[in-house]
Amino acid sequence: MRIIRLSVGLLMLAMVGTGCISKKKYDALSKDHETLRASSASANSNLQTCQQNLAAATTRVSSLEEQIAQGKAAITALQASLEKCLSGANQGNVNISKLVDEITASNKYIQHLVNTKNKSDSLNMVLTNNLTRSLSREELSGVDVQVLKGVVYVSLADNMLYKSGSYEISDKAGATLAKIAKIIMDYKDYDVLIEGNTDNVPISKPNIRNNWDLSTLRASSVVQALQNQYGVDPKRLTAGGRGEYNPVADNNTEDGKNKNRRTQIIITPKLDQFMELIGQAPKTDGTTPQQ
Template identity: 60%
Template sequence: MMKKSLLFTLLMGVLFSLGSCVSKKEFTRLQSDYNNVQSLYHQSQVDLATSRAQAKSLEERLEDARRENAELKRQYAALQGSLDKSLLQNNQGSINISKLVDEINASNKYIKQLVEAKSKSDSLNLVLSNNLTRSLSRDELQEVDVKVLKGVVYVSLADNMLYRSGSYEINDRAKTTLSKISKILSDYKDFEVLVEGNTDNVPISRPNIRNNWDLSALRASSVVQMLQNEFGIAPNRLSAAGRGEYNPVSTNDTELGRQRNRRTQIIITPKLDQFLDLIDKAPETK
């Protein structure tokens, strides 16, 4: 502002000093030029202030743009990390699914083998049961019960058709029945034979027989030894067991019930080697 006043004073001094030398017209022209210069100077100041304001605004906008760019880079890096993690998990998931499918296929194959083995065993048991039934006479079937239960063939013989009362000696009539059963057993050499003695709960006291445990075990042993010694069944297929009065199939409160409980069972089972081999080959799963 001081520069502007000084310039104005100098110009006016020059004009007055030249007033005597220049015409009024020339003075008017000079005055007009001065006004123009003054106007241009003022405009230049305004333009300079505007330019400075615009420059500051551009700098602020540039700084905002830089911050936005940095934030976008950060978000991009985060998204890339999430994508990489998802791809890794997806690949791992694909591997796990593939392993699971393989395990399911192996399990299905194993189950199929078990089912086939079980079906084969059931078929053999059914044929064995039918052969036993057909080999016995009608009278014998009145005192011998043949059935298949849970993959096992049970031949239940009544006490009064096998032994003398209170004894473990096998009578002659029973030998005929046991010979028929032995003939079928000889045809099925892969089956194991368990002979199981059972009694009622009536106490017994005989020489060398202390109780029903003894009686049931001795009766089972008598049948096993007859199967071996008289009918040639391999002893490594045979087992004898006594269960005394503790495995009843009927009440001991009636004579008929006690009669049913006094029985000897020949339990015929397929050898478990095939099933045990399958169990050993069971697929491992995680």
Template identity: 65%
Template sequence: MKKTNIAIVALLASTMLVSSCASKKDLVNCQTENRELTANYQDAKEKLAASQARVSSLEDQLAQAKKDYASLQGSLDKSLNNANANNINISKLVDQINESNQYIRHLVEVKSKSDSLNMVLTNNLTRSLSKEEMKEVDVQVLKGVVYISLADNMLYKSGSYEINDRAQETLSKIAKIITDYKDYDVLIEGNTDNVPVNTAAPSMKNIRNNWDLSALRASSVVQYLIDHFGVAPKRLTAGGRGEYNPVASNDTELGKQRNRRTQIIITPKLDQFMDLIDKAPEESNNK
């Protein structure tokens, strides 16, 4: 019996010893796990705080982005409005340019037509003149105007403004050209050299200077064209330029001879060009 009690006591002591060892190991394990959980919790807490800060920053950026978007949208709307207004102005400008281009083309066509008519006129005149007449007649077209220059000795009596018999044939050919081209006006322009007129000569009675002489000679040609060839007076103008429009130097006899001339200037009627100017496209006040 006594041996049995001793055995039981020994067994209980052994069991308590084993239980004590197991509990200590669990405690160590729990402490280790607790430290790990605490570390994980602290790390998660820090990460959460960082995430919240990031979210707050993103929210601020989003709010700023919305403001920037609203500003850009306003600028875009304003630009679109300005673009629409500019498109309207550009459209008007294009219309004005097209009108101006059409007007310019019309002027070019008229100018080309005028040049062509002048060339035909010149050719017709030069073909009608004889070789002898061409020696004393110079025909040119300058800037759309026909200039027929006649030497004074083929038109006037010596030292006078009266038309001579020789001039009739030449003036008849010029009169035909003038009559054929009814849309042209004609200026008869007298010119002299710089030698003073001999006022003592009977033919120069009441003539004060070269200007008087040049004007009277031009008037004589005008009157001759009207009286002998029926040229309409309203188409003719007589003018004198005296010695003040030389084409050569008066220092030589040949130069003086060239300066003593009468020019018949045939030009398109001015009112035709004035009509074209009146038809020019008006500039728009809308800019």
């Protein structure tokens, strides 16, 4: 543009200098010169604007390229996370499946225990009903039969079993013991604990040291009677005495003392049956016990 302006100027000077151009042509050339100069200025301005836009575009391109690179890195990281999650989900599915198997096995085991308990409760109720039906009204006045927590308790008053102040079984107790023995014989899968109890009045007998002795001797007498007279297997029998230390009533009254002087025949499922149930608990690998 500068070359064009210089050429036009020199031409005009030459023409003026030589006097070969008229004023009219000179004015026209001057006008053209101004037009060209304005166009040149506009072109220079446009050039600067284009250069600025190019610089800005270059900056934006650089920024976009950086964002694209960051986006690609983020996508790579997400893919890695997704693969890790999928791998973890597969492992989680395995763990959940194993847990479901264990829960299923546990539920079956619990149901087995419930069924066993229900069966035991039913047998206890039948045993209790058979026993109470076999006793006369007079015998029932001295016998209390209860089922507590799956165990049958037959409580016998001491005045119907023993001679006063003694551990010898009275003659009138024979008929009652015979009926109890028959029930025990009918339920061979049950163990029998004979438990003696007294009031808190000290015993004064030369051959009995204290109420511990009296309660234990009374229990032993019942055990031996069940074994020797009624044929109960002694392996099923246990004798124990609790003395005055398991009262069911207040020893400060005569009625309370009468209730505390008692012998309990406790009929319960054999312990090895419970141990067998424990042994049937589900294994940690989710397998179920054999029914």
